[in-house]
Amino acid sequence: MGLKQNLHKLKEKYKGTKMAPAFNALHTFLYTPNETTHSGSHVRVVDDLKRTMNTVIMALIPCLIFGIFNAGYQHYAAIDATLRLDPLGNFFTWDNFILGAWTVLPLVVVSYVVGLGVEFIFAIIKGHEVEEGYLVTGMLVPLIVPIDIPLWMLTVAVIFGVVIGKEVFGGTGMNILNPALTIRAFLFFAYPTWMSGDKVWVHGAKEMAGKPDAISGETILGSLAQNQEPIYSIWDSFWGFIPGSVGETSTFLILIGAAFLIFTKIASWRIMLSAVLGALAMGLIFNGVVNAGWIQEGSSFYGLMSEEFWHHLVIGGLAFGIVYMATDPVTGSQTNKGKWYYGFLIGFISVLIRVFNPAYPEGVMLAILLMNVFAPTIDHYVVQGNVKKRMKRLKAKTA
Amino acid sequence: MSKDIKIKKGLTIKLKGEAEKTLSSAPRSRTFAIRPSDFHLITPKMVVREGGKVQAGDTIFYSKSNELLKFVSPVSGTLTKIERGAKRVIKEIIIEADPQDTFKDFGILSPESSSAEAIKTRLLESGCWPFIMQRPYAVVANTEQEPRDIFVSALSTSPLANDFDFSLKGKEKELQAAVTALSKLTKGQVHVGVAKSGSSPFKGLKDILLHNISGPHPAGNVGTQINKLGPVNKGEIVWTIAPQDLVIIGELLLTGKFNPERIIALSGSEVKTPKYYKTRIGSEAATFLYDSGLKDENVRVISGDVLTGKKISPKGHLGYYSNTVTVIPEGDDYELFGWNKPVFDKISSSRALTFSWLMPNKKFDLNTNTNGEHRAFVVTGVYEEVFPLDIYPMQILKACMVQDLDEMEALGMYEVAPEDFSLTEFVCVSKQPHQQIIRNGLDLMYKEIG
Numbered sequence: 001m002g003l004k005q006n007l008h009k010l011k012e013k014y015k016g017t018k019m020a021p022a023f024n025a026l027h028t029f030l031y032t033p034n035e036t037t038h039s040g041s042h043v044r045v046v047d048d049l050k051r052t053m054n055t056v057i058m059a060l061i062p063c064l065i066f067g068i069f070n071a072g073y074q075h076y077a078a079i080d081a082t083l084r085l086d087p088l089g090n091f092f093t094w095d096n097f098i099l100g101a102w103t104v105l106p107l108v109v110v111s112y113v114v115g116l117g118v119e120f121i122f123a124i125i126k127g128h129e130v131e132e133g134y135l136v137t138g139m140l141v142p143l144i145v146p147i148d149i150p151l152w153m154l155t156v157a158v159i160f161g162v163v164i165g166k167e168v169f170g171g172t173g174m175n176i177l178n179p180a181l182t183i184r185a186f187l188f189f190a191y192p193t194w195m196s197g198d199k200v201w202v203h204g205a206k207e208m209a210g211k212p213d214a215i216s217g218e219t220i221l222g223s224l225a226q227n228q229e230p231i232y233s234i235w236d237s238f239w240g241f242i243p244g245s246v247g248e249t250s251t252f253l254i255l256i257g258a259a260f261l262i263f264t265k266i267a268s269w270r271i272m273l274s275a276v277l278g279a280l281a282m283g284l285i286f287n288g289v290v291n292a293g294w295i296q297e298g299s300s301f302y303g304l305m306s307e308e309f310w311h312h313l314v315i316g317g318l319a320f321g322i323v324y325m326a327t328d329p330v331t332g333s334q335t336n337k338g339k340w341y342y343g344f345l346i347g348f349i350s351v352l353i354r355v356f357n358p359a360y361p362e363g364v365m366l367a368i369l370l371m372n373v374f375a376p377t378i379d380h381y382v383v384q385g386n387v388k389k390r391m392k393r394l395k396a397k398t399a
Numbered sequence: 400m401s402k403d404i405k406i407k408k409g410l411t412i413k414l415k416g417e418a419e420k421t422l423s424s425a426p427r428s429r430t431f432a433i434r435p436s437d438f439h440l441i442t443p444k445m446v447v448r449e450g451g452k453v454q455a456g457d458t459i460f461y462s463k464s465n466e467l468l469k470f471v472s473p474v475s476g477t478l479t480k481i482e483r484g485a486k487r488v489i490k491e492i493i494i495e496a497d498p499q500d501t502f503k504d505f506g507i508l509s510p511e512s513s514s515a516e517a518i519k520t521r522l523l524e525s526g527c528w529p530f531i532m533q534r535p536y537a538v539v540a541n542t543e544q545e546p547r548d549i550f551v552s553a554l555s556t557s558p559l560a561n562d563f564d565f566s567l568k569g570k571e572k573e574l575q576a577a578v579t580a581l582s583k584l585t586k587g588q589v590h591v592g593v594a595k596s597g598s599s600p601f602k603g604l605k606d607i608l609l610h611n612i613s614g615p616h617p618a619g620n621v622g623t624q625i626n627k628l629g630p631v632n633k634g635e636i637v638w639t640i641a642p643q644d645l646v647i648i649g650e651l652l653l654t655g656k657f658n659p660e661r662i663i664a665l666s667g668s669e670v671k672t673p674k675y676y677k678t679r680i681g682s683e684a685a686t687f688l689y690d691s692g693l694k695d696e697n698v699r700v701i702s703g704d705v706l707t708g709k710k711i712s713p714k715g716h717l718g719y720y721s722n723t724v725t726v727i728p729e730g731d732d733y734e735l736f737g738w739n740k741p742v743f744d745k746i747s748s749s750r751a752l753t754f755s756w757l758m759p760n761k762k763f764d765l766n767t768n769t770n771g772e773h774r775a776f777v778v779t780g781v782y783e784e785v786f787p788l789d790i791y792p793m794q795i796l797k798a799c800m801v802q803d804l805d806e807m808e809a810l811g812m813y814e815v816a817p818e819d820f821s822l823t824e825f826v827c828v829s830k831q832p833h834q835q836i837i838r839n840g841l842d843l844m845y846k847e848i849g
Contacts (some may be wrong), residue, residue, distance in 0.1 A: 004735070005730045005732050007733075008492065023500075027748055028738070028772060029738075030735065030736070031733035031734060031735055031736075031737065032733065032734040032737030032738055032770060032771060033733065033769075033772060034730075034732050034768070035768065036699075036729060036730050036731050036766075036767040036769065037767045037768045038767055038832075038835035039832050039834065039835045040706075040707075040817070040820075040821065040824045040832050040833060040835055041705065041706045041707075041821050041825045041834070042699060042701055042705045042706070042708065042710070042725075042727065042763040042767050043412075043414075043558075043706075043727065043766070043767065043825065044769050044770050044771075044824075044825060044827070045745070045746055045748050045770065045825060045826050045827075045828075046737075046742050046745035046746065046747045046753055046755075046769070046770045047747050047748060047749050047751065047753065047771070047828050048738060048770055048771020048772065048774075048828060048830065049771065049772075049774045049778075049824075049829060050738035050739070050771065050776055051738050051739060051751050051752070051753075051771070051826055052749070052751065052777070052778055052828055054738065054739045054751075055749075055751040057754070081574075094619070097719050101734070105401075129772060129773075129774075131775070132774075133777070137792050140494065157585075170775075170778060171775065172774070172775055173774065173775025173776055173777045173829070174775060176761075182648060197477065234783060264749055264750045264752075265748070265749040265750055265752040265781075266749060266778075267750075268749055268779075268780055288435055315624055327780040329777055329778050329780070332779075333781075334779040334780075334793060334794075335791065335794075336783055338525075359530070367583050379794075383791055383794055383810070385789070386789065386810070386811075387809040388793055388812065389821045390630075390809070390811055391809075392635075393630065393632055394632045394633055397632050397635075398634075
């Protein structure tokens with residue numbers, strides 16, 4: 001008698017009770033169920049939703065680890081700017097790791113415990129299985145918030161995001177907006193002072209503000225929005241040695257994650273590619289506007305508009321958003337053709353919002369949420385193309 | 400005009416236990432069974448009572464909604480039992496076979512010189528009509544309406560399928576008679592899809608339009624070929640017939656006997672010596688299963704292929720339309736960390752720590768485990784990779800689920816049959832029952848519109 005038999009007995013015992021979904025969620029985590037096919041195809045592929053979600057999480061792990069080190073690094077580098085002279089040498093240190101782990105891991109724990117708690121409650125009330133969607137959301141959330149966000153705020157936001165963003169629509173697969181971004185948008189509009197400015201991106205900056213040893217950490221986008229020259233090079237920002245939300249700073253690791261997701265066929269390369277093209281297109285347009293002399297150096301848009309067009313892909317959270325959140329299959333376009341439009345517009349609008357919204361110079365969150373809303377419309381027109389073809393065929397026949 | 404069709408999207412599933420190309424005769428079955436559930440949406444009205452004697456070709460029941468639509472006995476013997484289920488629905492009609500067959504004589508009918516009307520009457524009275532399926536709705540063909548075209552797919556790309564080039568060899572005469580007769584029943588063509596290479600018995604027949612088909616499964620599905628050759632429009636009807644049934648129709652016309660002999664492929668990883676058997680519609684599966692031998696007790700016996708067949712018990716009977724019997728292991732066991740460990744021995748549509756993409760020629764031993772739980776539709780773009788029809792698969796499935804008739808019609812419901820969705824069901828990450836969803840959708844349309 002092993003664990004397998006004992007769990008099987010427990011499963012039979014819980015069958016039909018209110019607690020069955022909760023037990024099954026834990027059971028299926030250990031063992032794929034003994035469920036066999038009943039109708040239709042007698043054999044099935046090995047892939048299931050757990051494996052799919054797990055693959056995305058694996059693609060996020062490098063970002064998480066890097067984010068932990070970066071949290072410590074940004075804190076110490078803000079105190080002692082000489083550390084920035086040799087970022088690589090001063091990055092992977094125990095000090096950075098310990099401080100980073102101390103600040104980042106609570107975010108991860110709160111995100112998962114609260115989010116999965118809500119999922120379990122809903123599953124038990126509504127009597128359906130606990131679905132896997134939150135596994136990815138729960139990992140995304142700590143990576144896209146500022147490091148010092150108070151845990152109670154995160155708790156409130158996660159509850160809001162899971163309930164209003166997902167469960168009211170019927171749970172995983174039914175939601176209209178990306179839950180992770182819903183959570184972030186909630187935080188952004190409810191607690192703006194904790195989500196923007198130059199005091200939230202480095203651990204300790206907020207609580208030490210006003211004191212003699214105050215530190216600050218402006219993001220590149222923040223500097224550009226104020227027409228200041230950022231203190232970081234484009235390479236800093238490519239490797240990720242810059243302040244920002246916890247896990248989105250390293251474009252390099254995001255690229256690796258993107259390659260992994262595309263190779264495993266889990267995320268859509270169409271969305272990623274077209275979003276990159278969209279961002280480049282908008283960047284080029286703005287560069288063109290600046291070159292044509294329509295915008296003067298004094299203008300409040302000058303800093304971001306004159307930024308070289310391809311830099312937009314490297315700075316800020318655009319790359320992270322494109323790779324991990326625009327590709328969410330539930331809230332994105334569901335037709336292959338639609339994915340091209342959907343992705344392109346996300347890139348395009350992200351850069352647009354970036355430039356024209358000085359109060360909040362990161363547009364990718366709002367761009368993705370906006371396109372989430374329009375994705376069904378895009379799909380509608382793509383599918384109508386197919387429907388029209390069918391109608392035309394019919395007309396040609398009957399004519 | 401003959402067309403070469405090259406299918407690009409799809410997936411050929413390679414499984415262990417392909418039937419060896421040797422032909423054995425299965426021992427004569429003691430009992431035969433007809434399952435009315437094989438004839439979708441037809442309610443049987445019995446003609447013969449329990450204890451009645453029948454010859455091969457004698458009507459056993461007809462369709463309650465259409466007296467002309469007759470279903471006949473595959474064998475001569477005594478009708479011993481009418482098994483009923485809930486609400487007295489007839490589940491199975493069991494006929495105990497005579498040691499030797501006697502046939503009802505329908506008389507010889509020359510396909511060349513006979514009129515369409517005479518052929519149609521003969522097909523109806525001899526019980527051969529149910530071999531003709533129609534689209535839309537994927538049901539036995541309507542006896543009133545003339546089809547636009549008739550489609551026969553004489554190549555099979557489904558896993559462990561019957562190779563018609565082997566099993567129909569030497570039946571050219573019967574096939575010719577059948578296609579000639581059928582060609583009179585339509586103003587259109589009898590389209591036959593064959594593999595480009597290979598020695599199909601259809602090559603060289605007249606009164607047909609031959610098309611060379613190539614590509615992965617579902618290239619061999621007749622629905623795929625219809626979609627590429629001439630999709631069904633609203634108001635149109637096309638017929639489809641399986642090639643092995645053409646042989647039975649041909650023999651009826653040439654000899655006057657309804658002799659539903661069939662060469663089936665017995666295959667699957669749990670069969671000791673997978674090979675071809677000559678048997679008869681409705682035979683006990685045990686006659687050939689135990690002749691060949693099974694490797695294990697805990698197996699699933701499928702009348703048909705693994706994607707579209709029906710589960711039968713090892714003591715059950717061969718289905719009316721099946722040309723294959725597949726036996727695979729049951730997968731009713733738990734698997735530790737099955738959702739995240741690297742997998743080498745199962746087929747996957749992704750590369751998420753699954754490695755079937757590295758071994759395109761490996762033959763897999765799949766069991767009936769669903770490999771995961773039923774979920775809402777989440778992942779997109781996977782179905783499109785294996786679905787060659789010019790239809791949006793996920794959208795049409797969702798339209799069926801919400802019973803939106805207008806949307807179903809607009810998205811191409813008249814063109815599809817459940818089997819067209821067997822591959823999307825196979826690759827479905829959310830383990831949705833695609834074929835059942837489409838079947839329910841078609842039934843709803845049939846009730847409301849058809």
